[in-house]
Each structure stands twice: as structure tokens, then as C-alpha cells.
């Protein structure tokens with residue numbers, strides 16, 4: 001009897017290992033390497049998230065992409081949809097490509113280097129790339145800004161999309177088919193194993209673990225949420241953050257890939273930040289100001305939309321711009337103003 005049980009256990013476990021080694025065979029060139037993470041997780045027994053879609057067509061993906069890039073698309077019944085927001089597109093504040101070289105860490109300095117290398121905008125919102133693989137949204141300190149609204153959004157990607165369409169974009173409520181189309185597009189840009197800097201060591205570790213451990217291990221290779229910490233102003237704006245010396249070269253990258261993304265001709269903001277000495281002088285002069293015009297105030301607190309003037313600037317959290325980076329930007333502005 002014992003013998004039979006042992007054989008059964010052996011057969012079952014070899015079947016299981018057989019299956020798994022098909023997925024994680026480190027000797028073969030992994031054929032599933034570029035498969036979405038969600039497929040691997042689901043093969044390991046993880047339940048689908050609420051925003052999972054049973055079927056996704058190319059048309060849905062295209063509609064979602066158009067909504068995110070242009071704010072409108074052609075609805076399934078053939079009519080042109082209404083613009084989501086007069087002021088913004090989703091891509092005013094969010095990228096749609098990978099923006100961190102190592103998805104397991106929050107490191108704004110490295111994100112900026114990567115943005116320069118890849119020439120992608122440096123923005124306040126987190127990238128949509130891999131957003132379907134996250135498990136909570138509007139995290140941590142965002143409850144301070146949006147209060148109760150976050151309760152609904154935090155555990156629901158659909159809820160977060162709706163919140164951002166209505167509030168962040170100062171736009172309208174999305175229809176169900178619009179949210180579904182956006183989700184279809186977002187699923188098309190989910191994380192792939194090849195995004196995770198996967199090493200032979202990881203492969204071995206995965207091979208040796210149980211399914212539950214595999215799930216945990218896989219998730220340790222990327223962030224399952226975008227952390228958000230609100231920063232504060234320096235004690236003295238004139239002196240800046242204590243003990244930090246700015247690097248103007250890095251500041252220039254922030255100015256080019258961050259600020260100018262919206263502060264350009266016909267941009268999201270009417271205030272154009274160009275390369276003229278007058279602009280740099282204006283920014284420099286206002287550094288100690290107690291208003292939106294100070295880079296410390298605007299970057300750490302943002303502005304709020306008002307009746308008759310809905311355009312506002314979202315602040316940068318510490319994860320999106322460190323105090324060091326703010327000093328880098330300041331030193332760039334000051335060095336350009338001096339020229």
C-alpha cells in the first residue's frame with residue numbers, strides 16, 4: 001500500500017514537474033520567454049484579476065489605443081465618440097512604454113537616465129506599460145489628494161481609469177465599452193518575462209520552487225504597485241534642500257523630457273517653457289516665491305483645477321522626482337539664466 005502511494009506520488013509529481021519544466025526549462029531556449037506574465041501566473045494557479053478580459057479583438061485594442069492617444073475613437077456602432085477631455089489626452093501624463101530599467105525598484109535617477117537613453121517623456125503619472133500586472137492603484141499618499149475617491153479606485157483598475165478620466169483629465173465619465181477597449185489595449189502592453197532582467201540564477205530558482213513560491217518569486221521581479229510618497233518643500237526655498245548640490249546636466253534632461261512635454265506651443269499648458277534667457281530668468285526669480293510660480297511649490301504641490309480654468313498641473317511624488325532631481329533642475333535653470 002505504502003509502495004503504491006509512493007509510486008502514485010512520484011508519478012503525479014513528475015507530471016507536475018514535467019509541466020513546469022516545460023515552462024521553466026533553463027536548458028532549452030525558453031519558447032515562452034516573451035509571453036505575458038499573467039499567463040505564467042495563471043499556469044501556476046493564480047486567479048485572474050477582476051480586470052481580466054475573456055476575449056480581446058484587434059478592434060478593441062485599436063479603439064483603446066485611440067482613446068488613450070487621441071481621446072476619442074469610433075464606437076462599436078460606427079459613430080465617432082465624444083472627446084474624453086478638452087484639456088488632456090491620457091498620454092499627457094502617462095507613458096505607454098517601459099520606463100524603468102529594473103522593474104523591481106523605484107529609482108527616479110535611473111528612470112531619468114533610461115528616459116534619456118530611450119527618449120521618452122518624464123511624467124507625473126506611472127506608465128501604462130504593465131499596469132494590468134499591478135494589483136493596487138492610486139497608492140499610499142494619493143488618498144491625501146483624492147480622499148474617498150481613491151477607496152473605489154485603489155482595488156480596481158476600471159475604477160482608477162474612470163477616476164483619471166473624470167478627475168485627472170478634467171473630462172467626462174467613460175462608457176463601459178470605452179473602459180473595456182482601454183483595458184484591451186492595456187492588456188496588449190502587459191509585462192513580458194523578457195522585461196524582468198531574467199537571469200540563469202532566476203531560472204534555476206524558479207525550477208526548484210513550489211508553485212506558490214514561484215508566484216512570489218516572479219512577483220519579486222517587478223512592482224505590483226506604484227508607490228507614491230508626497231514630498232515637502234525645503235525649509236528655505238532660497239537655499240533649497242539641505243546638503244544637496246544640483247547637477248545641471250541632469251536638470252536639463254528633466255526640463256526637456258518633463259517640463260517641455262506640456263509647456264510647449266499648443267501644449268497642455270499655455271505657459272511655454274522654452275530655452276530663452278527670459279524664461280530661465282523668470283523661473284529663477286520665482287524660486288523663493290510662495291506661489292505656483294516657484295518650481296518647489298509647483299513640483300511638490302501641483303496646482304488644482306478651478307472653475308473656468310480646469311487645466312492644472314499634477315505634482316511629482318518623490319518616486320517621480322527626488323529632492324536631488326529638483327536641485328538638478330534648479331541648477332540647470334540658474335546656470336542658463338547666468339549665460
Ligand code: HEC
Nearest residue numbers: 088090093124125126137138160161164165168169226314
Ligand atoms: C493631467 C495628468 C493626467 C491625465 C491627463 C491622466 N492621468 Fe492618469 N494619473 C495621473 C496621476 C498623477 C496619477 C497618479 C500617479 C500614478 O500614476 O502612479 C494617475 C494615475 C492613473 C492610474 C493609476 C495608476 C497606478 O498605477 O496607480 C490609472 C489607471 C490612470 N491614471 C489612467 C488614466 C487614463 C485612462 C487616462 C486618460 C483617460 C488618464 N489616466 C489621464 C495623471 C493623469
Ligand code: HEC
Nearest residue numbers: 092093258259261262268269270271292293298311312313
Ligand atoms: C502633464 C503636463 C505638465 C507637465 C509635465 C509639467 N507641467 Fe507645469 N503646468 C501644467 C499646467 C496645465 C499648468 C497650469 C498653468 C496653465 O494654466 O497652463 C502648469 C503650471 C506650471 C507653472 C505655473 C505657471 C503659472 O503661470 O501659474 C509652473 C512654474 C510650471 N508649471 C512649471 C513646470 C516645470 C518646471 C515642469 C517640469 C518639472 C512642469 N511644469 C511640468 C502642466 C504641466
